[in-house]
Amino acid sequence: MVTSDIYNKEYDVIIIGGGATGAGTARDCALRGLSVLLVERNDYSTGATGRNHGLMHSGARYAVTDGESASECISENMILRRIARHCVEETDGLFITLPEDDLQYQQTFVEACQRAGIRADVIDPAEARSIEPAVNPDLIGAVRVPDASIDPFRLTVANLLDARLHGAETLNYHEVEGFIINQERVEGVKLLNKHDGSHVEVRGRVVVNASGIWGQRIAQMAGVKISMFPARGALLIFGHRVNNMVINRCRKPANADILVPDDTVCVIGTTSDRIPIETVDDMRVTREEVDVLLREGVKIAPSLATTRIIRAYAGVRPLVASDDDPSGRSISRGIVCLDHAQRDGLEGLITITGGKMMTYRLMAEIATNAVCAKVGNNAPCVTATQPLPGSEEDAPRQGDTSKRYSFGQRAAIGRHGSLAARIEKDNDIDNALVCECEGVTVGEIKYAVHQLHVHNLVNLRRRTRVGMGTCQGKLCSCRAASLLGELNHDVKHAQEDLALFLDERWKGMRPVAWGDTLREAQLTATIYQGLCGLDNAVNIQGKEDMQ
């Protein structure tokens, strides 16, 4: 459908925000038969969805402090294992007690897990060392829980795909500038199309504000006040996996106490700092954050001290102040769904926020229930049982060793599940690798560009892992830029896109630019600036916001 047709329709529901929650809500609404438009100001999963640990909590982490969240987590955990198989790796997790920790806490922890319905097996430290050799060998206690690793990019895309399969429209690079409000009733949104700078209005019966930490700003546009408390967390990505199980510290949640194996890498995090709401768009990681993450990280897995860090990133958790305590002293970490008709007397607007990526589906269900109540839809929610596209019962699994598959094809199955079947692989050129670190083929890039709303290289990276490996886009970024330029018939901007992509990669490398990561950066500069003269050809100042 051409964009102008999308604008001219009137929707049952317009969802603001292309993170996991927004995408999940779009899917749920679409599955219940509503007409849906989702708008996202940047690319999908650029907010907190794409900037967390990639941890599929068992809930154990919250068991002691927040039993309700813990119960939600374990229940969603079990659901995601079924419906999002291709986004989930069932790694299991350990909660380890180090000599500096109080071993008494382990008992408190296990009891709390049991109360929340989370399986928690106390195991011998020796067994922990044997099942997870990367763990700090000095540990004095270990508990095994059903933590897992989940890919939030894939999860979001799968939700969007299913939403579209069921009639939803989704638009990225469309920023909400205001609401159409008529007699205390929201009737639609005013949008800026960031591709061409045009302004449009789209009408909908209900609008769902699923924009995470940016929800406060969005609500403000409707004249509604929500007090968000941004909690910033920084993380480090290491060049390869040192661990194959999630490793947590068995103590009250603190800085850098979780190490998650994510696809080909592992991630240590997070820090946690309250920041002013005005600064939520500044994702620069500071030297102090890097120091803390490293210092604490090596306590979990000593080999992190000598493993190459390939990048650092930060995200902002959308925490919400309880309505009965606007001072902010009482902050909810749970799911918050606000019907602004009841709360503020503004009909047609719902805010879904709080929660965590892990509980996106439940949040979506709650928001969709609220929408359905308003539009008089009685269809039941099926998202807890209906697998996402790519995760059908008979979908091939990671690392399928079948002879028929080349490395790139196997890597693609790991990323797209059964959808990998849609990737062309019948000729040598489609099977050729663009990104050698991550095994991304020409065919996979074609598939992503044609099916997954890719406008630039950074979008392409989120859909495929191009440039997410050790070298952060050394040879592959040029190959991918050429290919993308060709597929989008836009060679003119290929160089600029390439430079912006390399810049985006550099932003993550810079806080950890020493050792081999600095060598890598110098080599990339030597190739793209020295050999190719990319810096002579483009000026990217001020164009970074389209990433």
Added chain:
Amino acid sequence: MAERMQLCNLSENNFEQCTKCSICTTVCPVAAVTTDYPGPKQAGPDGERYRLKDPAYYDKMLKLCLNCKRCEVACPSGVHIADIIQRARMRASEGKRASLRDTLLANTDLLGTMANMVAPVANAALGLKPTKLVMHSVMDIDKHRTFPAYSRTKFETWFKRHAAATQDAYPNHVSYFHGCYVNYNFPKLGQDLVKLMNAAGYGVHLLGKEQCCGVALIANGLYKQARRQGNVNAASIRQAVNDKRHMVLTTSSSCTFNLRDEYPAMLDIDTSDVRDSIMLATRFIYNLVDEEKIKLVFKQNYKRRIAYHTACHMQRMGWQLYSIELLRMIPGLDLQVLEQECCGISGTYGFKKENYERSQAIGSILFKSIEEARVEAVATDCETCKWQIEMSTGLPVENPVSILADALDVEATRQANGLK
């Protein structure tokens, strides 16, 4: 940072340090001749990241790796690319049995012992057309290959009969790890070493117990046996080094590389305490000459034009310099140093039917450069390179030690070194 973390990035085989520069791919002899092999970067560091995630990402085509180590030599980042690949193969082969053919090829000493006992018959049989065809079709050993001839008398037997008694009389002493090739196929090389060392005033002694170094066992996936034999050798070498204060000399670059570097890297046999005492004879001799501890005097009338081929493992050890510099000391020798290329045999690799064509294609660059060098013989420190080059070029191939022994004026050298 007080804890001094992240001062260097280290991981098994340094794969951490790979910057994905792809230089290794330009020197891989296998990738140059077949598109079935994913090349050292993909097979090594790239693939390893996926294998760490899930061993199921192992690619069976890694078996095509020659383990020539040229990728490691070219790598500007010090990544042990070939070791990563070998380790992956090892992990993938766990619990699997090697084929009869591979077991036969790998057991160079077993084959040698049996063959020695019936050398003339064995040589005739292994060379016979029907036998070759059976080997080709049943055993998958390529019909073009001729097994190196087996000697009637083992080197060890010769040594005990003709040399052992006189060795104690020399003022200095070394031990000798002769390897299977010298023992079963070509005792002359061992005899040449004894001749050379004796003339320089060194008595030569065998190790307490020597078994095949296991290079072929490793290549054919018989890791357990390789480890068992490796432990025997390590113990014998320790005895020679620690008890007798001997250097342990070798005349095969592959055995040397295996004893020094593959034992710890592939078999987890720690030989670091004696590693510096295991060396190629040419390195030992060069150093003695360089430090003016011995003198070598060569025949006046010696005149030959010889090309030196740097075996891949020799290059990996970085010791070709010693063999080359020693050969350059021979006044009548016109030495052409060839550009380093792989000959394609890689031990037992080229003997396998499925590898024959690839093996010859890999070697073709080297064969051409030998042809262009217009020499009467080729010198190299590796016995399997010798078989390959002899079969493929028709030129005789000699170990530098044999050339030195051949060119040596024994009497004059003995006198120069103060021997009677």
Added chain:
Amino acid sequence: MRMDTVIIGGGLSGLTCGIALAKRGQRVAIVASGQSTLMFNGGSMELLGSIGGKTVTSPLEAIATLPQSHPYSKIGAGNIAALAASAKELLADAGINMEGNTSANHWRITPMGVAKPAWLTLSDHLRIDNLDNLPAKRVALMCIRGFFDEPNGMLAQGLRDLGFEVKAIEFTTDDITTLRRSPSEMRASSLAKHLGSNNALQRVADQINALAGDADIVLLPSVLGQNDDNDFQSLQAMARKPLRLVATLPPAVAGMRMQTQLRHYFKMLGGNYLMGDTAVSGAFDGDRLTSITTAKLGDMPLKADQFVLATGSFISRGLVADYERVYEPVLGLDVDADADREQWTRFNILEPQAYMGYGVATDGNLRCSKQGTTIQNLHAIGSVLSGHDAVKMGDGTGVSMLTALAAAQSILA
């Protein structure tokens, strides 16, 4: 083992210095820790391309304005012309045919179709002397099907922006389609191997002759001749149009070719090239370096009268940055670098990065120092030197060759 001079580093600067010394009868050993950054060179040498973001047209004049800390200033701006002339001669002696001069930069065409100032360019590679007077009008850009290390779209666009009429023509041959069966190994270097026979070249020539139409000149990715320009010459003889090569993404065939030819030449002059070995430490006697120990030669150190450090920048591990400092890893020499890690880099990737200018500290004679003491017999050359920025100034290869020759002169004096 004793040498007259031992050079640590086997790239462009180390080989240039080694050749200059071996030519004068010195016994020289080069310790080369793997292949060098020439692998990322598209077939050109640069003297000086840019100062402060401004393109340099007359390098000699511009060099005279460089600060005292720049390596060119150390070897003397007045000596540059003579050193550059001997560098060009040395390249020619090694069989590397390059064109260009020091009085005015010409333009090399990058894989992305950008014109960058250069001093010398391989004679079989595209070179433009004057952007206002292009050497040809109609260009046939031959694009190899399935080869992704030449960004053809960008290249064609860049050439059009320069004023060429460009026809991009995709082609393939049996050899090329065979190679593409490999998902990963269709690189410029592997194409150079697969096209390295007369039959394969003839098949390429047939395609060119059939498809080039009315072009004045035919451009082909630089995928010919890892060892010399013979394959190019053969193809030119078969093709009915003038041919030129355009650099590709690395590993770059042109750079590999130059590296190979220099290495051959050095060996031919009797030099010892210790490929794949790494210098790990040195022994000093007062203000003199007496020997270096390498990883492979182990307990038999390399002794020499003179030593040259040509170990390159961070990429080549001539410099190492860790969490807290930048240092020279082999001999622990003094370095010019900011102490504070936050100063090493800038936020935007295309800004000049401070780390690019880091290197070992040298005196006016390129001699290194250790804890403030000048080491009398140790020169540093090439990218390991501080005070220049190969990426932003376009002076990397020039600094490598010219400091190498200046150090050789100093050693021989």
